[in-house]
Amino acid sequence: MSDSRTDVVLSGIGVGLTSATAPAFVVAATQTLPPYRMSDLTPQEETERLAASVAKVQLSLQAVAADSTDETREVLAALAEIVTDDVLIEHAREFIDQGWSAEAAFGKAVSDFVAPLITADAAERFDDFEWLSQLVQADLAGISTVRELPTEGRWVLVVDDLTPADTAQFTDAIAGVVTLKGGPTSHASIICAARGIPAVVACAEAVTVTDGETLLVDELGSRVVVNPVELQASYSVAFTTRLPEPLIAVRANVGSVQDAETASTAKAAGVGLLRTEFLFSGAQTEPTHEAQVAQYRAIFESSPAGPIVVRTLDVASDKPLKFAVSSLEEQDRGYRFLVDNLGLIERQLDALSAAQKLSGREVWVMAPMLGSPDQVRYFADLVRARTDFRVGVMIELASLAHTVAELAGIVEFVSIGTNDLSQDLFGIDRNNPVQPELLDHWQPRLVELIGRVAAAARKAGIDCSVCGSAASDPTFAVVLAGLGVNSVSSAPAAVSHVRESLMAFELATATKAAEIALDCPNSWAAKGAVQAFLIHGAIL
Amino acid sequence: MTYTASVTVTDQLGLHARPAAQIAKLVKSAIDSNPALVVTVKHQSGKQAQAKSALMLMALGAKSGESIEVQVDGASDEAAAALVAEIQGLLIE
Known part of the structure; x- marks a missing residue:
């Protein structure tokens, strides 16, 4: 060919x-389903068609569920139960009585009745019910859905x-x-x-x-x-290492003792993001002081040499804690959660402080999702009243990204969480992106904002790090170094790859790579142009 | 005979589709062997649902940590208590 x-x-x-x-x-x-139509049959006949079809779909779902081994099984079993739900069939019958075909009636019943029940924080996705609706409609219309x-x-x-x-x-x-x-x-x-x-x-x-x-x-x-010939997987972009140490420190994101051990093996320079949610999510009651101290200490002692940056409890809006006041609104994850659960955070800080003393490690602490310098000052005062940790804040909201200069004297470091920041910057729901390319960390306007945060932080005497998926991309890490970021924190499995790429280029090359990314119109062009420059020395 | 007991939703995600479907399945099979059985679930919001419908259970909107009241009619206290215990078991994650 x-x-x-x-x-x-x-x-x-x-x-x-x-x-x-x-x-x-x-x-x-x-095959596409036919559009909804009115029936030529009697309501009685349509009702019988529907009953036969849901029974058939139920059997086939049960059969597939029995053969599944993963979490698909639970989803299928729930759908098999719901397809014959009395109330759902009752709704469909009302549409049949209005003269609709069984296909249309079932489709309408699912969208009118089931859709409102699926809230954003539910485990299930409406997609699953939409699929159930299509299965029944396809069966009624004699269309095969087996692939x-x-x-x-x-x-x-x-x-x-x-x-x-x-x-x-x-x-x-x-x-x-x-x-x-x-x-x-x-x-x-x-x-x-x-x-x-x-x-x-x-x-x-x-x-x-x-x-x-x-x-x-x-x-x-x-x-x-x-048909790849020149292009390779992002991992195996083989940069030749030239420097004895990476241009900037490569730390690791850690959420368990196992992560900490992997990070140590990969020679990470400390932990750039210790997520503490593992201790809390799924717990029925708040973990005791002793339990927290023991767990933090175990992780501290397994962590690679260097500072350990701990993020205080960050409760995702879809997984509220039983023992905390937590709102389901995404924007309430930061300051609102902090003030509503002050005692919880104070007890966490006390446990971290005790674990720090037992382990003898250097611990820094930062808060997630804060939105203004005043909010950051509140957190910093809280931490300094109880511990002697270095204090920082995550930059995840555009409002805080633009006021980093005002954080001088309040915090000693900032850490940019690119996933949440791009979501806020572009006003896009990460779980349901209309334009996924805007959420890519190569998006030039995000790159520009990271550069501005790094510059403002440097001027204010604040250390600036990047965590999140951007910091696990070996090529992008070079851009981050070029933007003036002081360190990155990568997924444990990505640490050695990020280190290699940061040992392959001088600072001048990294600065040029950042300039190239900033000049591109979109994320995909930026990624391509920087890769071409770093691999072939070519400027597109 | 009416038997009433309170159960707690401890599943982190509340009374969502999977436990709702499991409860409906359990109640339906109990009704198959005792057609006089009626199981009603009441939520603190005032909403109530027939436990044989997974969708009605989901519509209660019960969140993690909340209590729901299970009312069993048409069964002996002993059988009702056993059924309620099984329902509670399905609400633990």
Whole structure:
């Protein structure tokens, strides 16, 4: 195939930490359902059609559930129960009595009645119920929804989106997954992450892929490369190390003793983000002082040499704590949570202080999601009244990113959380992105804001770090060094790769890489231009 | 015979689809062997639901940490207490 395309990059959202290369297996989209129609039959006949169909779908869901081994099983079992729910069927019958076909009646019942029950904080996604609705409608209309997936060989599936029935038939033949739709929290992402299958989701451009084309699923680079020749997985971009030490310190994000041990092996220069939620989420009551001290101490003592930056409790809006006052609003995660749960945070600080003394380690502490210098001062005063830790704050809201200069004398360090910051900057819900490319850390306006925070921090005598997914991308870490950031904190598995790339370039090269990224119109151009510059010395 | 007991939702995510479906399934199978059985669940908001409908249970909107009242009609106290204990078991995550 002399005319075949090579090194074509398709961007999406990466899931997982390994890459895969294999031929594409394009899964045909299921036949589209016919539009809702009025019935030619009597309501009695339509009711019988519906009853037969939901019973059939229930049986097939139960059968697939029985064959599933992962969390798909629970979802399928719940859907199998709900498909024959009395109240749901009652709703559908009202539509049938108005003259609608059974297909239309069931579809309308699900969207009118079930949709309002699925709140943003529920474990289930409405997608699952939408799929259930389609299964019943397809069965009634005589359309097959069964998709044949390969069971032999090694393939990268290219598919509009994956349903639980699809993932239930996954075998080792599935080397990677590319979906045109979906997002970081869609069913496909959750299953692929759990099973360690590299995936790139929300990759609309993959519609151009044809059967048999070789695909590199480069989930770390959030892209798919068609027929790769020059381009490689983001991990294996082989930079030759030239410096004895990385340009800036590479610390690790840690949430358990195991993470701390992995980070030590990878020679991380301390812990840049110790998440403390593991101690609290799932607990029925607040962990005692002794329990907290023991757990913090175990992590401190396993952590790589260097400072340990602890983030105080950050309660996600979708997982409220039983023993804390927590609002379900995302914007209340920071200051609101802090003032509403002052005692909880004070007791956490006391436990951290005791664990610090027992371990003899250097501990810094920072708060998540604060939005103004006044809020930061409140936190800093709180910490200094009880401990002698260095105090800092995470920069996750655009409002605080723009007032870093005013933090002089209040905090000693800041740490930029790029995931939340890009969400706030562009006003996008991370779990349901309309334009996923705006959430990519290569987005030039995000890069610009990081540069401004770093410059303001330097002027104010404040240490500036970056944690979040941006800091785990080895190529992007070079850009961060060029922007004047003092350290990065990476996922434990990414530490050695980030270190290597930061040992491959002089500061002048990193500064140039940052300038190149800032000049690009969008994230994907920025990523491509910086990679070309660092790998080939080329300026596009 | 009316038996009433309070159970606590300790599943972190509240009374969401999965436990709701499990409770509905349990109650439906109990009704199969005792057609006189009626199980009603009341939430502090004043809403109530037939426990044989997973969707109605979800519609209660019970959050983690809240109590819900389970009322069992048409069964012996002994059978009702056993059923309530099973329901409580499904609400623990």
